[in-house]
Amino acid sequence: MESCSAPPFCYAVRKKHDKQQHLYQKRRTTNLPFPKSRPNPIIPDSKLEPQTKLQALETVINKLESSLSKGISIDDPQIFASLLETCFQVNAIDHGLKLHRLIPDKLIRKNVGISSKLMRLYVCKGDLEKAHEMFDVMPERNASAFTWNSLISGYAEAGLYEDALALYFQMMEEGVEPDEYTFPRVLKACGRMGMIRVGEEVHRNLIRHGFGTNSFVLNAVVDMYAKCGGIDKSWKVFITMKNKDIVSWNSMILGFINHGLVSDALHTLQWMISEGFAPDSVTLSSLVSNISIYKMGTEIHGWVLRRGMDLHLPIANSLMVFYSNFNKLGNVSSLFNTMSKHDVVSWNSIISAHSKDPSALDYFNRMIQSNVIPDDVTFVLVLSACAHSGMVKDGERLFSLMSNKYQIVPSIEHYGCMVNLYARAGYIDEAYDFIMNRMKSEYAGASVWGALLYGCYLHGNARVGKIAADHLFDLEPEGVHNFDLLIKIYRSVGRHREAEEVEEMMRERGL
Numbered sequence: 001m002e003s004c005s006a007p008p009f010c011y012a013v014r015k016k017h018d019k020q021q022h023l024y025q026k027r028r029t030t031n032l033p034f035p036k037s038r039p040n041p042i043i044p045d046s047k048l049e050p051q052t053k054l055q056a057l058e059t060v061i062n063k064l065e066s067s068l069s070k071g072i073s074i075d076d077p078q079i080f081a082s083l084l085e086t087c088f089q090v091n092a093i094d095h096g097l098k099l100h101r102l103i104p105d106k107l108i109r110k111n112v113g114i115s116s117k118l119m120r121l122y123v124c125k126g127d128l129e130k131a132h133e134m135f136d137v138m139p140e141r142n143a144s145a146f147t148w149n150s151l152i153s154g155y156a157e158a159g160l161y162e163d164a165l166a167l168y169f170q171m172m173e174e175g176v177e178p179d180e181y182t183f184p185r186v187l188k189a190c191g192r193m194g195m196i197r198v199g200e201e202v203h204r205n206l207i208r209h210g211f212g213t214n215s216f217v218l219n220a221v222v223d224m225y226a227k228c229g230g231i232d233k234s235w236k237v238f239i240t241m242k243n244k245d246i247v248s249w250n251s252m253i254l255g256f257i258n259h260g261l262v263s264d265a266l267h268t269l270q271w272m273i274s275e276g277f278a279p280d281s282v283t284l285s286s287l288v289s290n291i292s293i294y295k296m297g298t299e300i301h302g303w304v305l306r307r308g309m310d311l312h313l314p315i316a317n318s319l320m321v322f323y324s325n326f327n328k329l330g331n332v333s334s335l336f337n338t339m340s341k342h343d344v345v346s347w348n349s350i351i352s353a354h355s356k357d358p359s360a361l362d363y364f365n366r367m368i369q370s371n372v373i374p375d376d377v378t379f380v381l382v383l384s385a386c387a388h389s390g391m392v393k394d395g396e397r398l399f400s401l402m403s404n405k406y407q408i409v410p411s412i413e414h415y416g417c418m419v420n421l422y423a424r425a426g427y428i429d430e431a432y433d434f435i436m437n438r439m440k441s442e443y444a445g446a447s448v449w450g451a452l453l454y455g456c457y458l459h460g461n462a463r464v465g466k467i468a469a470d471h472l473f474d475l476e477p478e479g480v481h482n483f484d485l486l487i488k489i490y491r492s493v494g495r496h497r498e499a500e501e502v503e504e505m506m507r508e509r510g511l
């Protein structure tokens with residue numbers, strides 16, 4: 001079969017291409033008046049294998065360190081500023097602090113961008129002393145709010161709210177222009193300290209600086225007033241906001257919940273949904289946890305189910321608590337079994353729901369087998385379950401496990417559970433000995449002595465009951481139930497004269 005010759009237009013195209021290649025090669029050999037490029041000491045010459053951002057960052061910093069050790073001077077501020085920003089973005093704080101040692105001191109002294117980014121890394125590290133030390137010698141620190149915001153944020157996040165507020169007012173005195181990121185940090189400090197008067201002053205300041213309609217800033221104002229007890233002021237700011245976002249709605253609903261205004265929270269939730277916003281898992285879980293009307297809780301559960309949110313851990317955990325409060329153990333178990341993932345709160349919720357029957361220990365064992373580490377709340381729940389079911393040996397084993405394996409230091413709640421365990425089971429002397437010798441008796445509060453007194457009532461032990469009651473009369477002088485229990489103990493063992501003496505004591509105290 002004869003081969004086909006190429007069409008005429010193919011030959012013309014090839015010829016044109018050959019001519020262009022010739023001209024291109026000729027141009028390449030022409031000496032152009034540009035300086036020859038030099039190798040960048042921090043960019044590898046060889047092609048790198050694909051890396052994560054963190055690996056790439058580490059590679060660049062190591063090469064920079066190597067170059068400096070060879071006497072190559074690198075004083076380009078853009079290189080260091082870019083690397084410091086990358087360290088912050090990928091949360092590579094230690095890499096940034098390593099980079100600090102490589103930056104020439106003159107750059108740090110003269111370049112506010114580099115010193116600001118360095119200070120921010122020390123804030124993230126939690127080294128506020130070093131951060132403030134850099135802040136104090138920073139050149140042109142008043143050029144923008146960035147450096148002030150970073151340090152104010154660091155103090156607020158560390159719980160040093162007074163220092164955060166002091167820095168803010170110093171910023172105002174020095175005439176630094178605040179931005180939208182300044183006020184939320186300061187308002188957070190006001191809210192945590194409950195300083196509504198200071199918060200009102202900050203509110204006036206942000207209006208003067210033109211942020212009176214900024215939703216990002218106003219969300220912080222709503223939250224601040226709610227946390228300071230000014231829920232009416234919070235609502236007034238909220239209803240005047242023209243551009244509410246999901247944070248605005250959630251802040252207002254949580255504010256109502258924290259003030260016990262569940263009805264207002266529910267109405268706000270309905271308004272929120274009618275405006276096309278969907279509450280997040282934090283808001284829904286907080287709302288469900290505080291509802292005392294069964295129908296309302298089930299309606300929210302239904303709404304959650306229709307939107308496929310029931311597997312979100314915070315919501316599912318709160319729903320388990322809700323149904324447990326109404327003794328709907330079937331609903332609790334059903335929810336727990338449909339969850340694809342369980343955290344320590346989930347396990348605590350299901351154990352709490354069964355805290356008065358032995359199955360609580362079955363759930364605890366399943367929890368351990370699932371490699372979820374129990375916390376102090378877990379042990380309060382299982383020890384309480386042991387007390388209600390009379391499982392003394394299991395309770396002793398769990399108390400030892402808590403201290404020895406999980407290194408949890410027993411709290412007054414754990415001690416109270418152990419006293420309750422012994423007392424309910426009739427081991428009154430062991431319970432009293434536990435108070436006097438296993439824990440510091442001076443730390444034994446009303447709950448501990450109350451558990452012992454109740455055990456004495458169950459088992460008719462007037463001797464130890466009198467000791468427990470005397471402590472309770474001092475701790476709870478108006479606790480009528482303590483007097484009543486002691487009277488019943490005396491009468492159950494035929495000591496009617498002592499019962500009458502306690503009744504006379506109650507009359508003298510006006511009880």
